Amino acid sequence: MTSVTAHDYAWMRSSPFFRYALGTGYTLTLVRGVAPGEVLRVMQAEPQGTCTGVDALIEQQEELFEATDYSYESFIAGVLTVPGAGGDWTLVLHFDGGVAMQPRFLEALSAGGRAVVHSSNGGKPIHLFHWYEDGKLRTSFEWPTAREGSTPDALNSVMREVGFHLSDDEGDTGVRVESKAAVLALAERLTGVRVTEEMLHDAECQLGHVLDEPAEE
Template sequence: MTSTASDYAWITHSQWFGRCDQDGYSLTLVHGRDPQQVLEAIGAVPQGFGDGFDDLLDCHEELLEYVDDYQDGSFAVAAATVPGTGGDWTLLLALDSGVGISGHLPALSAGGVTVTHDSNAGKPMQYFTHYLDGELITTFEEPAWAQGSDPGALEPLLREVGYDESGKQAAFFALAERLTGVRIADETVRDAEFLLGVVADEDTD
């Protein structure tokens, strides 16, 4: 794949991505597990099927009505099958303020691969994280601060996709495609057939 940040310019006018960016999100691509297995691996309580991003948003908003403690870390997720390198991958989108999925990534990547990019709500902190078979390869907000077993592993690809601080999120989409072969268009998430779930805050479960 030769994707670059310019291939993801659509995120600047995408309604669903705009909402994700507003509320905080994690977008993870998982190889080695189907959507049902992904939801089971993160302990999600099934919420049925969803037809597009709007159904995930409804699930998210219903959860917010139920949870009256702003410190509660419960969050809504949606998982769908997408094609990529080596066969099918699972796209996992979480409306979790960019923090909820992180603790599940070692287990979720066991026997496979996860590639995640996320952003918290409020003052943006945007991270990219790559796990392989339960091992953190690299995670960073800025490449110079990367951590993991091979923190500089993605620096050549970052340069190729056109990374710069002002266009970080588009570059992260392109970087994820380089690693997974999964091309995400606006309609990929907007119109996806999802399995929905809710992950309870471990402190309140």
């Protein structure tokens, strides 16, 4: 496990990517042991070719927004292979207005492995974090002091190390640093994947069009 903390992600405060992501709503998922094409299949995504860089992914999403009168009933997912703990991981990124990754997808993608996801709904400040292991939701939270899942306290020591303040004293903000930077650091602790501006700029993504609630097979 790396020693990364929220301070290692201070760059996000001036990042055009994160400014767009937090304004529009985004979901970033990291999956171990599942190839990008299989991730898109599990998400029941319609293949949409490839693109280079997050700016191109944003352009694709903006085109979809315009075509659907800015409806959030579907989104374009960008999927790529990234290095992490124990080998390759798959990073899934989409600007979905808060739709996020369906729990049933996360259960399937984490079966026999691990999935870590963080998201924001854009506009209203709802920021979520989920850790799945072997198909089960282990720890989930919006506020770090109100955790859920089968093992809600399993990450407490790591959360403190990356910068979260877990006190629920009256008047406490719940964090001692930028909360989104702490979430990024927590995700890296669990995956070994370092998200950087350069990675996002140069990413070679497979694309898929995902409906909010795809029809069951």
